[in-house]
Amino acid sequence: MLILGIESTCDETACAVVKDGQTILSNVIYSQSVIHERYGGVYPEIAARHHADLIIPMIEKALQTAGITHRELAGIAVAQGPGLVGSLLIGINAAKALAYAWDLPLIGVNHVEAHLYAAMMNQTPCFPVLGCVLSGGHSFIAKISSVGQYELIATTVDDAMGEAFDKVARLMNLPYPGGMHIERLAQLGDTKKYPLKAGQVKGNPLALSYSGIKTNVLYLTKGANATKNAPLLVEADELCHIAASFQETVFQDLLKKVQKIAASGAYTQIYFGGGVTQNARLREKARNLLGDKVFFAAKDLCLDNGAMIAGLGYHKLQECGALNPEELEPKPSWPFRFVE
Ligand code: KG4
Numbered sequence: 048m049l050i051l052g053i054e055s056t057c058d059e060t061a062c063a064v065v066k067d068g069q070t071i072l073s074n075v076i077y078s079q080s081v082i083h084e085r086y087g088g089v090y091p092e093i094a095a096r097h098h099a100d101l102i103i104p105m106i107e108k109a110l111q112t113a114g115i116t117h118r119e120l121a122g123i124a125v126a127q128g129p130g131l132v133g134s135l136l137i138g139i140n141a142a143k144a145l146a147y148a149w150d151l152p153l154i155g156v157n158h159v160e161a162h163l164y165a166a167m168m169n170q171t172p173c174f175p176v177l178g179c180v181l182s183g184g185h186s187f188i189a190k191i192s193s194v195g196q197y198e199l200i201a202t203t204v205d206d207a208m209g210e211a212f213d214k215v216a217r218l219m220n221l222p223y224p225g226g227m228h229i230e231r232l233a234q235l236g237d238t239k240k241y242p243l244k245a246g247q248v249k250g251n252p253l254a255l256s257y258s259g260i261k262t263n264v265l266y267l268t269k270g271a272n273a274t275k276n277a278p279l280l281v282e283a284d285e286l287c288h289i290a291a292s293f294q295e296t297v298f299q300d301l302l303k304k305v306q307k308i309a310a311s312g313a314y315t316q317i318y319f320g321g322g323v324t325q326n327a328r329l330r331e332k333a334r335n336l337l338g339d340k341v342f343f344a345a346k347d348l349c350l351d352n353g354a355m356i357a358g359l360g361y362h363k364l365q366e367c368g369a370l371n372p373e374e375l376e377p378k379p380s381w382p383f384r385f386v387e
């Protein structure tokens with residue numbers, strides 16, 4: 048069963064064809080990050096305009112790369128949210144139009160759930176397993192009883208981990224998105240030169256928190272009580288040590304919490320997805336601390352992509368059937384559905 052996946056929640060225009068929720072026949076991604084770099088974040092209006100220009104060529108490219116025509120598709124899955132409303136509308140309207148024109152079932156997929164699914168793709172999860180999403184908008188640890196059944200165990204009380212990387216990068220005048228720039232800088236640094244502390248939440252030892260450490264980096268780089276637009280006070284040579292300490296501290300804190308949860312629930316497998324999980328140091332530390340329990344999304348499935356949408360869409364189509372295209376609306380803030 049071949050599903051076309053369409054992803055346009057933020058600044059990636061991405062399309063893919065996936066067979067039976069597992070086998071990726073194509074996964075094409077156009078990232079607008081260089082366009083938004085100068086704004087220090089995604090400029091929503093510009094992102095939507097680029098999606099509008101790119102969406103049809105990218106769909107054509109996904110079909111072409113997969114070596115199929117639309118007649119071989121069994122459905123179209125589209126990321127319905129959460130995301131930027133203008134960006135979502137382009138992907139959703141393209142999906143609706145093609146579902147009508149090609150007479151195909153249409154499936155709406157939650158982008159955050161798809162990040163979790165990406166980690167399980169081509170693996171054999173022994174449910175229940177632990178799942179951890181670390182992206183620019185979300186950071187949480189959940190029990191996964193099956194694809195579609197999630198129980199929240201721990202989440203961030205403030206920033207998402209990717210957001211914290213982006214904010215710290217901005218303090219250091221690094222381009223957006225900052226995660227990979229912090230990773231590169233950190234490789235040159237001494238993690239112990241500027242000791243930092245991970246955020247702890249009173250009365251909730253498993254909760255994640257990144258706003259405190261981000262403020263520590265602000266004061267370290269720009270002086271006590273400085274505002275974020277103040278000039279840098281430290282020498283450029285010192286930034287790698289601060290980046291290394293920040294990265295090491297947040298990863299150590301997260302992994303210790305994951306380890307605690309894994310031990311108490313006797314989970315034998317832990318799946319990691321979302322943009323931050325591209326980070327090689329995170330992968331290394333996770334394997335050192337948690338061993339072969341750990342599974343990461345393939346590197347090309349960590350950042351936003353169409354394959355995770357098509358893959359999860361396959362399961363949603365089996366479980367819930369198709370949606371009426373008229374009822375498929377963008378959900379800019381679609382809270383992830385956890386069972387209580
Ligand atoms: O999952 P994603 O592509 O988009 C969201 O759904 O948010 O994640 C993007 C986030 C950004 O905050 C980016 O800085 C972060 O993932 N990221 C990284 C790395 N690559 C991307 N963070 C740390 N290390 C990286 N190598």
Ligand code: ZN
Nearest residue numbers: 162182350351
């Ligand atoms: Zn994402």
